Amino acid sequence: MSINKHVIDDLPTGKAFNNPSHDSQSVFRQILKSMAEPGSILTINAQLVPPHPLSIATAAICLSLFDFETNLWIETSLKTHEVIKYLKFHTGLKIADKPKKASFCILGTSIPSLDEFCAGTADYPENSSTLIIQTDEISTRAQLQFEGPGIKTNRYVSVGSINKGFWSDREELQSLFPRGLDLVFTQNNKMISVPRTTKIDVL
Amino acid sequence: MAISNQSEKAGNSTETPEILEGYNFAYLDDQTKRMIRRAILKAVAIPGYQVPFGSREMPLPFGWGTGGIQITASIIGKDDILKVIDQGADDTTNAINIRNFFGKTAGIETTEKTTEATVIQTRHRIPENPLSAKQILVYQVPIPEPLRWLEQRESETRKMHALAEYGVMHVGLYENIAHFGRVTTSYNYPVQVNDRYIMSPSPIPKFDNPKMDKMPALQLFGAGREKRIYAVPPFTKVKSLDFEDHPFAIESWEESCALCGSSNSFLDEVIIDDEGSRMFVCSDSNFCREETEKIKDGPVTSSGETL
Amino acid sequence: MYVAVKGGESAIKNSQELLAEERRGDKNVKELTLDQIQNQLSLSLDRVMAEASLYDRELAALAVKQSCGDLVEAIFLLRAYRTTLPRFGTTVPIETANMSIRRRISATFKDLPGGQVLGPSFDYTHRLLDFSLAANGDVPEAMEADGTVDRNMPRVTDLLNNEGLIEEETAEDDNEPFDLTRESLKFPADRPARLQNLARGDEGFLLALAYSTQRGWGRNHPFAGEIRMGELSIEFIPDELGFSIEIGEITITECQMINQFKGSSDIPAQFTRGYGLSFGHNERKTMAMGIVDRALRTRELDEHVQAPAQDEEFVLSHSCNVEASGFVQHLKLPHYVDFQSELVTVRALRGEANIDKTNIVKPISDIAATE
Numbered sequence: 001m002s003i004n005k006h007v008i009d010d011l012p013t014g015k016a017f018n019n020p021s022h023d024s025q026s027v028f029r030q031i032l033k034s035m036a037e038p039g040s041i042l043t044i045n046a047q048l049v050p051p052h053p054l055s056i057a058t059a060a061i062c063l064s065l066f067d068f069e070t071n072l073w074i075e076t077s078l079k080t081h082e083v084i085k086y087l088k089f090h091t092g093l094k095i096a097d098k099p100k101k102a103s104f105c106i107l108g109t110s111i112p113s114l115d116e117f118c119a120g121t122a123d124y125p126e127n128s129s130t131l132i133i134q135t136d137e138i139s140t141r142a143q144l145q146f147e148g149p150g151i152k153t154n155r156y157v158s159v160g161s162i163n164k165g166f167w168s169d170r171e172e173l174q175s176l177f178p179r180g181l182d183l184v185f186t187q188n189n190k191m192i193s194v195p196r197t198t199k200i201d202v203l
Numbered sequence: 204m205a206i207s208n209q210s211e212k213a214g215n216s217t218e219t220p221e222i223l224e225g226y227n228f229a230y231l232d233d234q235t236k237r238m239i240r241r242a243i244l245k246a247v248a249i250p251g252y253q254v255p256f257g258s259r260e261m262p263l264p265f266g267w268g269t270g271g272i273q274i275t276a277s278i279i280g281k282d283d284i285l286k287v288i289d290q291g292a293d294d295t296t297n298a299i300n301i302r303n304f305f306g307k308t309a310g311i312e313t314t315e316k317t318t319e320a321t322v323i324q325t326r327h328r329i330p331e332n333p334l335s336a337k338q339i340l341v342y343q344v345p346i347p348e349p350l351r352w353l354e355q356r357e358s359e360t361r362k363m364h365a366l367a368e369y370g371v372m373h374v375g376l377y378e379n380i381a382h383f384g385r386v387t388t389s390y391n392y393p394v395q396v397n398d399r400y401i402m403s404p405s406p407i408p409k410f411d412n413p414k415m416d417k418m419p420a421l422q423l424f425g426a427g428r429e430k431r432i433y434a435v436p437p438f439t440k441v442k443s444l445d446f447e448d449h450p451f452a453i454e455s456w457e458e459s460c461a462l463c464g465s466s467n468s469f470l471d472e473v474i475i476d477d478e479g480s481r482m483f484v485c486s487d488s489n490f491c492r493e494e495t496e497k498i499k500d501g502p503v504t505s506s507g508e509t510l
Numbered sequence: 511m512y513v514a515v516k517g518g519e520s521a522i523k524n525s526q527e528l529l530a531e532e533r534r535g536d537k538n539v540k541e542l543t544l545d546q547i548q549n550q551l552s553l554s555l556d557r558v559m560a561e562a563s564l565y566d567r568e569l570a571a572l573a574v575k576q577s578c579g580d581l582v583e584a585i586f587l588l589r590a591y592r593t594t595l596p597r598f599g600t601t602v603p604i605e606t607a608n609m610s611i612r613r614r615i616s617a618t619f620k621d622l623p624g625g626q627v628l629g630p631s632f633d634y635t636h637r638l639l640d641f642s643l644a645a646n647g648d649v650p651e652a653m654e655a656d657g658t659v660d661r662n663m664p665r666v667t668d669l670l671n672n673e674g675l676i677e678e679e680t681a682e683d684d685n686e687p688f689d690l691t692r693e694s695l696k697f698p699a700d701r702p703a704r705l706q707n708l709a710r711g712d713e714g715f716l717l718a719l720a721y722s723t724q725r726g727w728g729r730n731h732p733f734a735g736e737i738r739m740g741e742l743s744i745e746f747i748p749d750e751l752g753f754s755i756e757i758g759e760i761t762i763t764e765c766q767m768i769n770q771f772k773g774s775s776d777i778p779a780q781f782t783r784g785y786g787l788s789f790g791h792n793e794r795k796t797m798a799m800g801i802v803d804r805a806l807r808t809r810e811l812d813e814h815v816q817a818p819a820q821d822e823e824f825v826l827s828h829s830c831n832v833e834a835s836g837f838v839q840h841l842k843l844p845h846y847v848d849f850q851s852e853l854v855t856v857r858a859l860r861g862e863a864n865i866d867k868t869n870i871v872k873p874i875s876d877i878a879a880t881e
Contacts, residue, residue: 021233025280028240032278035247036421036436037336065244067237069692103241122365126245126254149250149397150436152419177399178365182248195248195436197397232596238692255694259593264586265833266840290847297843299519327847345840356823358697383859389851408851428833430694454854471846472853486847 012086015049017063027064034184034193039146039155041138044189051082055134057186058106059086062132066091066104073102075112078134099129106132109162114169117181125178128196135160138187145201146194156203159185159192167202174199222310229276229309235259239277239432243423246434251396252364253347258430268301269427271324271343275305278339278423279322284312286320291328291469291486298326315489327390329411331468331490334420336437342405344426347433349393349403369401372444380449389454395442396435404441410453410469415441458483463494533578547571556761556790557581561831562588563691563710565760565789582712586832593691602745602754606764606787607665609740613791616666617734618768624663629739630791666736667766667783676768676781697823704806704826705799709787711829713795719819720801728817730804732784735768739791763792767800772811782811 017023023046034042043057050059066072070093074083087093096102099116111133120128143158144167173180173196180196194200227233235257242256261269279285285305289298293315301324302313314320317332326343334340350360353371363369372393379386386392392409396402404412405424415422415435422435435441445451459466461482468490470483485491534541548555548571555570562570562585570588577583613629616622628634670676687702690710695703708716723729742762745754765786773779784804786796805819806826815821828834 021228022281024233024237025228025278029278029280032240032243032247032421035244036434065237065241067234069238123361124255125249125252126242128245130244149439150247152417152438178249178252180248182244197248197250226594230594232594235593255696257692257694260586260589260832261593262590264839265836266838267836267843269836290844294518295844296522299522303519326843327845345837356697357827358823384862385859387855387859389855390848406845406848408847410851428837454851456854469847470850472850486850 010085010089012051012089013082014051014059014086015047016059016086016090017046017048020063023060024064027060031061031064031184031191031193034191035150035182035195037150038148038194038198039144039151039157039192041140041157042191044191051080051086053078053080053134054083054086054106055186056189057191058132058134060189061184061186061191062087062093062104062106063090066093068092068094070094070104071096071102073097073099073105073129075105075107075110077108077110078106102129103127104130104132107134109133109135109160111163111166114166114173114181119173119176119179119181122179125180128179128181130182130184132184132186133159133162135162135185135187137161138185138190138192142203145203146198147201148198150195151198157192159194160187167200170200221307223307226308228281229279229305229311230262231259231273231276235273236277239273242432243274243277243434246423246432247421247436249400250435250439251400251402251433253426253431253433255430256432258427261427263300263304265428266345267297268324268326268343270425270429270432271326271341271427272301272304272425273427274341274423274425274432275322275324276309278341279305279309279311281309281311283321284314284319286314286317286323286489287325288323288328288330288487288489289326290471291330291490292488294488317487317489327406327408328469328486329407329414331485331487332493333414334418336419338420340418340420340422342407342422342424344403344405344424344429344431346391347403347424347426347429347431349391349401364400367399369395372401376444377446380446386445386449386451392451393444395444397439398442401444402433402435402441408454408469409443409451412441412443412451413453417441456483460485460491460494463491464498465491465494468494533576542575544568544571544575547574553791554579554581554584556788556792557713557795558584558588560789560792560795561585561710561712562592564588564592582831582835586835589832599746599748601757602747604742604744604762606738606742606762607663607668609663609738609742609762609764611663611738611740613740614663614736614738615734616736618666618736622664622666622669624660631793663738665738665766667768670735670768670781674778674780677772677783679783679785695826697826698809699822699826701803701807701810704822705785705787705803707826707829708799708802711799712831712834713792713798715829715831715834716798716802717794719805719825720798722817723801723805723819728805728820730782730784730801731770732767732801732804733769734797735766737763737765737793737796739763739793761790763788763790763796765793765796765800767797767804769804782807 027044027046030042030044034040044060046060048056048059050056072093073096084095099105100118105117117129120126137158137160139158141158142156146155177196182196183194185192238257242254246254258273261272263269263272287298287302289295292298305311306313317330320338322339322341324341348360350363350372353375354360376386390408391403391406392412394402394404394412404415417438419437421437424433443451456470458470460468460470462484465485468485468487471486473482473484475482548567551574554574555567558570558573558581559565573584573587576587611627613631614627667676671678690703690706741759743756744758744760746757747754767784769782769784771779771781782804784800786799788796802819802825806822808815808820818824
């Protein structure tokens, strides 16, 4: 009987995809559209109940893209026991102890120095982290101006208040292209992607 | 080991292929799709860069579209409408085979109409109708490395891409001009994406190159045998390499399409008798049919096939 | 009147039906059973399983039957099936020293612990067509060995290693080995990646490369230290049990090549190694693999790449017959669009060179030279 209790204790709370295969596909298409059209606000329609403090969009991205080949780093304030249990149970991912070792990182708006993350190499620039940043605002309020691949002229959006210096650090990092970091901002069930190629002006 | 008697189903001749039991939606398992999806996202984030991926053996031979098929299988969903073309046409054997493959394994809707499709998989052409932001164009790529003919070693070409050291490519094109008086590359004509990576557009005729520039649709490229995926996001600059005194130019024909009369589409040459008489017809079969339908009184039957 | 060529669904279906008919052949002749193929074409199965990287005799027999005996096609069928299988885990590494031996020979020592065990082999036959087989001749029972084969069969290379005469073989690092079936090969490739590639590489390709080294194109002085063939049990440790259980038995052929010695003022002279391993009974393949493995070790052994067999990008990029067969044969697919582009270009070049249509066609280089 003790075995059963152990198993039940290990089950995560919350709710994942109803149909993992098809839901993963439709969420992926939203992520793809988001990455291909930086600055577009996309919404996730999956009926998810992720454990606090994961947003629906963050959880959907994780469930759609992660598996046993994924190394994830989670920033301390978001790294609750329930979050780890939920993500491990539904994806089989591995938790990385340093952001440098992770292919994906989940963060809040207080973002460590960008040197802490893996930006890939010039030979293999894809071996870089994708940062999923949970924020308090995703809107069309003109806080940032986006320009670059995927954008016909420009787009104006807000991704909330990110810590000071972040955008200028990012601009500095852009001089190292093709090395770089790709970002996905999430709030509730909304997301905005910022691949390394997007030129951003803070207005 | 269970070898089921699937052979009993063979020989059933319905127009829409039956859905194959016992396989995943769109054939690939979810783990493989996730691996490919992660590669696609990186490809989109680094336009024109070839992302290595764990390409799988597919039930179609390498060289026959396995890269495109793996991308299509990883992106399509139940609500997508798929169009497959080879040489611009929906009815070439390879296009039919691939369309049937997805019909059988995903049971999704397929179409020949370019404007109706949400995902278009292609070999060697870009459709004549302009594509929209709601569409994704998936290219089948045989050799993804544009520098391969000048430098065979991947270890070397990787360095060239890393450092954007593309002198060898310009020298190659220039030698071509010195020899022939012009750049003689007529298909798979190299392009530069977003002023950075030099990229193979796949063996499309250079006629199609200008369509890639600032295209509203997302362009994904899959090379299965070479295990590479690359991408061009919408509205991204794609420039065909050239020189000031030898600007890039596309093919043109004095003839018009014998079926629809179009004078601005890519034409296939057909030999029609023993004397070698020739006629020219659109390579884009859907475009030609739609153009033909516009000319109601044209010398063409309603099926659009016979003159 | 012009009718556009329609590839046509019905044309494709007809072609498939003709193939099925050809596969079956004369219906008055009894149909081959998978049992017959498994039992009487066992070496075909061994090659198919080795290059498909899937050990399943029944499925391999089906692939051979379905491909009308075209082994490269059969390998492709089995590979394509393999990719659809879920991965449950990784077995315990096999230990070939524990093999239950059916054949074991060494070309480096006349006698050694365990002795030379000839086992089943073409090596001692005269290559004369045996017409009694055509007449369905019965096979005489093979004589049972008197007493069992010696269980103590140390590997020749282990014997040499005891004396320090041959390089030690140790893992380069503690990392999980690269997995060729899940990742794309990167260059420079380490030895685990190279060996995985060679293990599923085309037998004919490896054979030709190995042969080329023997003729001086990257010579590495191989001795067949040992070739052993026999059965090994495969063990798996399920997470929930925590101890290993036997899940099956496979036939394996292993070849250890002993090659040209190396040494310097610091390191005393030592023989080097080349390694070949294959599913099934497959001596030609494992020997070729051993020689090519050694040829590819140029970086570790400070050798210069001088010959094709030593060039890892050349060898590893072209060893897979599923890839090679597909790409060579893809030229059968329509290329009218690209060809049309070339026609337009060549006509333009000829126009510029003012060549009259009635002229004899000159090579393009001559045309350019006249400009």
